Amino acid sequence: MRDVPKTADLLDWYDRHARDLPWRVSPGDRALGVVPDPYAVWLSEIMLQQTTVAAVRDYFTRFMAIWPTVQDLANAEDDRVMGEWAGLGYYARARNLLKCAREVAALGAFPTTRDGLQALPGIGPYTSAAISAIAYDLPETVVDGNVERVMSRVFHVETPLPDAKPELTQLAETLTPKKRAGDYAQAVMDLGATICTPKSPACGICPWNRDCLARKAGVQAELPKKKPKAKKPTRYGVAYLARNAAGEWLMERRPEKGLLGGMLGWPGADWGDAAVEQPPFDADWQDPGVDVRHVFTHFNLHLSLRVVQIDGQVQPEQGLFLDIKRSDLPTVMRKAFDVATTHLSH
Secondary structure, eight states: OOOSOOHHHHHHHHHHHOOOOTTOOOHHHHHTTOOOOHHHHHHHHHHHTTSOHHHHHHHHHHHHHHOOSHHHHHTSOHHHHHHHHTTSOOTHHHHHHHHHHHHHHHHTSOOSSHHHHHTSTTOOHHHHHHHHHHHHOOOOOOOOHHHHHHHHHHTTOOSOBTTTHHHHHHHHHHHOOSSSHHHHHHHHHHHHHHTSOSSSOOGGGOTTTTTOHHHHHTOGGGOSOBOOOOOOOEEEEEEEEEEETTSOEEEEEOOSSSTTTTOEEOOOOOOBSSOOOOOSSOSOOBOOSOOEEEEOSSOEEEEEEEEEEEOSOOOOSSOEEEOOOGGGSOHHHHHHHHHHHHHHHO
16 A cells, blocks of 8 residues: 655656646756756745746746846846736835845855855745756755645644644655756645645646545545635725826835835825824825725725826925836826826826
C-alpha cells in the first residue's frame, strides 16, 4: 500500500501538463539545456505576490518588452515604472523592484545562493526559495498557498492555518528532490492551482490520488482548515478632483512609505474613522453623488468625492496640476477618475 507521495509521479504529470506561462521554461526545453533567466523568474515572482497568474501575464509581458534586462530596469525612471505597475496593487513591491534591480545591476548579476538573494530588497524567504529552485535548480522548498493546500491534504493535516505553516513547510521539505528541484517547485504549485483547488478538487486525475491521506478519509474538500478572519475595519475619506482648462488634473505624490507609497493620488486628508473635509483650495466643489468603495488587504475604504472644473489660475495648498493618463493611477484613484470624468462631461 502506498502512503507517501512520490516526487517522480508528480514530475511525470508535470512533464505532460505544465502550464504555459510567459516567464517559465517548459520541462521539455529545460531537459534540452535551456536555462531559466533569473531576471524573468525574479520579476514574475515579485509580480505574483498577492496577485493571480491571470492578472500578472500582461504586466509581465509588457515589463519584459520595455525593460528586457535587469540593467534596463535599473536605469528606468521611477515614475515610468510606477505608471506601468499601476493597477497591479501592493505598490511597495514596485518600489522594492527598482531598489532590487539597481542593487543587482551594481553587483553585475543576481546572486546564485538563497542567502544572497534574500539580502536584496523585497526578497523574503518564499521568493528567495522560489528563485533558487526555479532559476538555479537548487533543492530549496517553495511553499505558497497552493503548496500549503496540497500538503495539508496529502498528509491530512487538521491544524488550521496559519498555525499549520511550520508543519506544512516541514512536510513539503520531505518531498523536495535533489534533482529537478525547479520543475518540482513549479509542478506542486501547478497541482494546487489546477487540480488540488480550494473547492471541488479534481482528485480523479491527480497524480497523488493514491497517496492522499485526506482523500482516503474523505475530507479533502474540508482542508486546509483556517482560523476565522477578523472583520475588516472601514476607513473614510474625501478626495478632491480638480481639472483645469488645459485638461490637467490636480495631483499629489503620496509619501514613499505607507499605502500606495510613491504613487500619484488625489489631494485630501488622511483616511480614518470619519471623512475629513480638507479642500486644497477654495472653489465651488461639487458632490457627484457617487462614492468610491475599494477593498484593501487590511481595511475597506469609503471615499467621498468632490469635483470642480477650473477655468482660471489657482494656487493649491497641496499638489500640482499634471497631464495624466488614467493608466498612471492605482486602481482606487482610477475609480475616482472615472466618476469625475463622467460628472464633468455632463
